[in-house]
Amino acid sequence: xxxxxxxxxxxxxxxxxxxxxxxxxxxxxxxxxxxxxxxxxxxxxxxxxxxxxxxxxxxxxxxxxxxxxxxxxxxxxxxxxxxxxxxxxxxxxxxxxxxxxxxxxxxxxxxxxxxxxxxxxxxxxxxxxxxxxxxxxxxxxxxxxxxxxxxxxxxxxxxxxxxxxxx
Amino acid sequence: xxxxxxxxxxxxxxxxxxxxxxxxxxxxxxxxxxxxxxxxxxxxxxxxxxxxxxxxxxxxxxxxxxxxxxxxxxxxxxxxxxxxxxxxxxxxxxxxxxxxxxxxxxxxxxxxxxxxxxxxxxxxxxxxxxxxxxxxxxxxxxxxxxxxxxxxxxxxxxxxxxxxxxxxxxxxxxxxxxxxxxxxxxxxxxxxxxxxxxxxxxxxxxxxxxxxxxxxxxxxxxxxxxxxxxxxxxxxxxxxxxxxxxxxxxxxxxxxxxxxxxxxxxxxxxxxxxxxxxxxxxxxxxxxxxxxxxxxxxxxxxxxxxxxxxxxxxxxxxxxxxxxxxxxxxxxxxxxxxxxxxxxxxxxxxxxxxxxxxxxxxxxxxxxxxxxxxxxxxxxxxxxxxxxxxxxxxxxxxxxxxxxxxxxxxxxxxxxxxxxxxxxxxxxxxxxxxxx
Numbered sequence: 387x388x389x390x391x392x393x394x395x396x397x398x399x400x401x402x403x404x405x406x407x408x409x410x411x412x413x414x415x416x417x418x419x420x421x422x423x424x425x426x427x428x429x430x431x432x433x434x435x436x437x438x439x440x441x442x443x444x445x446x447x448x449x450x451x452x453x454x455x456x457x458x459x460x461x462x463x464x465x466x467x468x469x470x471x472x473x474x475x476x477x478x479x480x481x482x483x484x485x486x487x488x489x490x491x492x493x494x495x496x497x498x499x500x501x502x503x504x505x506x507x508x509x510x511x512x513x514x515x516x517x518x519x520x521x522x523x524x525x526x527x528x529x530x531x532x533x534x535x536x537x538x539x540x541x542x543x544x545x546x547x548x549x550x551x552x553x
Numbered sequence: 554x555x556x557x558x559x560x561x562x563x564x565x566x567x568x569x570x571x572x573x574x575x576x577x578x579x580x581x582x583x584x585x586x587x588x589x590x591x592x593x594x595x596x597x598x599x600x601x602x603x604x605x606x607x608x609x610x611x612x613x614x615x616x617x618x619x620x621x622x623x624x625x626x627x628x629x630x631x632x633x634x635x636x637x638x639x640x641x642x643x644x645x646x647x648x649x650x651x652x653x654x655x656x657x658x659x660x661x662x663x664x665x666x667x668x669x670x671x672x673x674x675x676x677x678x679x680x681x682x683x684x685x686x687x688x689x690x691x692x693x694x695x696x697x698x699x700x701x702x703x704x705x706x707x708x709x710x711x712x713x714x715x716x717x718x719x720x721x722x723x724x725x726x727x728x729x730x731x732x733x734x735x736x737x738x739x740x741x742x743x744x745x746x747x748x749x750x751x752x753x754x755x756x757x758x759x760x761x762x763x764x765x766x767x768x769x770x771x772x773x774x775x776x777x778x779x780x781x782x783x784x785x786x787x788x789x790x791x792x793x794x795x796x797x798x799x800x801x802x803x804x805x806x807x808x809x810x811x812x813x814x815x816x817x818x819x820x821x822x823x824x825x826x827x828x829x830x831x832x833x834x835x836x837x838x839x840x841x842x843x844x845x846x847x848x849x850x851x852x853x854x855x856x857x858x859x860x861x862x863x864x865x866x867x868x869x870x871x872x873x874x875x876x877x878x879x880x881x882x883x884x885x886x887x888x889x890x891x892x893x894x895x896x897x898x899x900x901x902x903x904x905x906x907x908x909x910x911x912x913x914x915x916x917x918x919x920x921x922x923x924x925x926x927x928x929x930x931x932x933x934x935x936x937x938x939x940x941x942x943x944x945x946x947x948x949x950x951x952x953x954x955x956x957x958x959x960x961x962x963x964x965x966x967x968x969x970x971x972x973x974x975x976x977x978x979x980x981x982x983x984x985x986x987x988x989x
Binding site: 433434435436437438441443444445446447448449450451455456459460462463466468469470471472542543544545546547548549550 | 663754755756757758759760761762782784785788789792793894898899907910911914915917918919922923924926928929930932933934
């Protein structure tokens, strides 16, 4: 579409956006097993507390601090009928925008994006607003997630209650 | 062990209810609570006046404000207050967060360090001991205004126990140690088990949900629900190699004045000092060393209790200290009968080795907090109860479990201790005879 073809190595924002939209679609469809396949086995999924968004999970309390094992357990839990807060599941809408590719060198890429995640369940609506920080790795088939961190902008969780869903 | 050290004061010796909402029938071994206690705006208003205004309420932990001028602000009993370490005295000062001039908040940051608190509205300025230091255009005031009396208003009573700062809006309340009664021993076990010196970890859980606050009191000290409600957590423990054999077993204890505890052994590990697979092999030596330290300092028996035994404790009316797979300190307040605002922290030993701290943090958030594998399901259960109440047809909750035996950790004696004190403090205000 342009006269000058991009360099082979360059990663475009559009490629990143396509990947993030596909991830969001898996979450909204509750295809969590497929969603988990996006993660590398050394990956992390983190959600800091609202009053410490820069938290380091080695020293500070987090809302979520999953390595791959616990992330897989979280998926298992949410797939079961015994995660009572999410059975039946909420209807969610993960919206991703303001995507910025911070470091695009080589096959590793850092990405920040804004999100709103809407959650509807039993007549109640909740909205999570914040910033994603991703570390992605490019391989032959596309991208894989090395780290996903969701930093919430709300000052507390009073309006949403919990983070039982995956952001 | 059960004691009854309720320090009755003349103003409390008021009329009892004719038909109490708490129906305690020891002869029939039946204990019931009327569901309007959870739903009625009238009883809720009475709770604010008779319970939240007349109890010792948790404010914060001294470790949150180590340096002179350090402060935190937060609601206590639904009222904005702030706690600051005085620059001159080093004392923990707890003030009503309101300018003595025309009312604006004087502390408008969640936490920080400051020598002065200036109301931005008209720039009246107070120091960290509450003294009024600055009034722009002071010469415009006639002699009738005594600026020495217009310092920040202290909350009527402030005392602390082992670093836990409590305040009461009731100037006539009994002193904190008498109020805490036998709960003091259990606070000691938690703190001494952590090596004697503790701090709040950075990062706060602040969440709300749609249920009555007393359901959270019950839930926080409920051993009966663990297996059924938290199946997915236990399943996770098994998947990482925990042996669930032995389960949860122990006893419930009335600590006096509405406080209560369940103490029990459990399959999960404890950072001080019970190893389990979640902690990883390399943590074993660490945890063994902590254990021998405890034995050397406190003897074999007490060290065993600190290391192996879990404690879910209620400090009446709204403080929970749960020393379980990690230590959580949780307080809450009801802005309405069907809403509860929760604030929770993680308590940990100071100078804890980084590897152990990481495991403690891990252990906490796997079970606890709004993103954990258990807490969200508790919220669901409590909201479900609150919704169930509106169905009608059933008037009473049954809380009789274990009345016919020496109460176990999965019985309900600890909840009965809370409810008896609640009914006593509510008096004639918790009366079905006058209910709509």
